[in-house]
Amino acid sequence: MQETAYAKINLALHVRKRREDGYHELETLFAFVDDGDRLVASPASRDVLHVKGEFAGALDDPFGNIVAKALSKLKHVPGWSMQLEKRLPVAAGLGGGSADAGAIFRMVERWGKLPDNWHEIATALGADVPACVKSETCIGTGTGTDLAPVYNDLAGTPVLLVNPRVPLATGPVFKAWDGLDRGVMPTGSARTIALAGRNDLEAPAIALCPPVAEVLTALQATDPLLARMSGSGATCFALYGSHDVMSEASERLASAQPGWWQMQGRLR
Structure with missing residues (x-):
């Protein structure tokens, strides 16, 4: 299976207040570009992650990578040998890691189906991950994990x-x-x-x-x-x-x- 981890951008990002839990209350308009990191999965006896590409060196610990964490949280049989081509810069405001994790969710959905609590699993991985699962223009509130649809008249821009x-x-x-x-x-x-x-x-x-x-x-x-x-x-x-x-x-x-x-x- 192949999947693109679509680059996430925030067309708008309004920070409203600091929360007691250390996070911030946000209102944001998520959008996604039709390019990004690339992932290829093939059957294996166990999950293995191989990272390559221009920005692969920026990932200090590929086994602590959010892709590895997403694989460990989602059921798939047999294991997957995952090739991740890092084409998006790291720590760049593009949700690169979250986009990679979102791509894993879509691959698991294509393989079989996502668990009913997929949103909870995605939220635990990172605030941007739920939006990156569908990678569709939407509004995010709370810490960015509460999602609502929006009329997308910017598609194709x-x-x-x-x-x-x-x-x-x-x-x-x-x-x-x-x-x-x-x-x-x-x-x-x-x-x-x-x-x-x-x-x-x-x-x-x-x-x-x-x-x-x-x-x-x-x-x-x-x-x-x-x-x-x-x-x-x-x-x-x-x-x-x-x-x-x-x-x-x-x-x-x-x-x-x-x-x-x-x-x-x-x-x-």
Whole structure:
């Protein structure tokens, strides 16, 4: 079996308050790009995980990887020899690990079926994992695990992902948030929410990782519909009205900043 772990982006991310359990109350609009990490599973006597790809070296302990944890939590017979090609940067605001885990859930569903408590299992693995299981545009509330549908009028929109190749851990960014509630996330279609929304983690992310501001400035100069940071950074995205405009923007950025990572795609 083969599966793509679709890159997750937050078209909007409103942080409302710190919770007593140490997490934060969020309102977010999840969306997914039609590209990402790639997984291939074949039958084996026991579960084995092999990691390759550009960002494989960023995974310190592949056996403690969220993919291995997801495999251990979901029933599948026989074991699976899993090849994971890490094409998404790690600690990048793209839900890379969560997307990988979500892909495992979809593979198990194709193999047989998911357990009735799959959402509970996914939540225990990480706040982004439940959304990554379906990898469909949706609204997340609570810690991001309470999901609701939204009218997706952005499907097929060209998107460019750009990362300055600087890892940025989620914890410190949330810790640096100033604690100010800047208001509810707008309602409406995905496009309406995205254009009227914001990412409350941009300012603390930039304070910790100034290259984020450079990426945003560069993307905003390419005539996008929207340019914003995803998640807790450092990856930023830009949405475009046409593939040609997106492709031209990608070429310009690659010429000006050849060290930056890029991925082109469309929203699912």
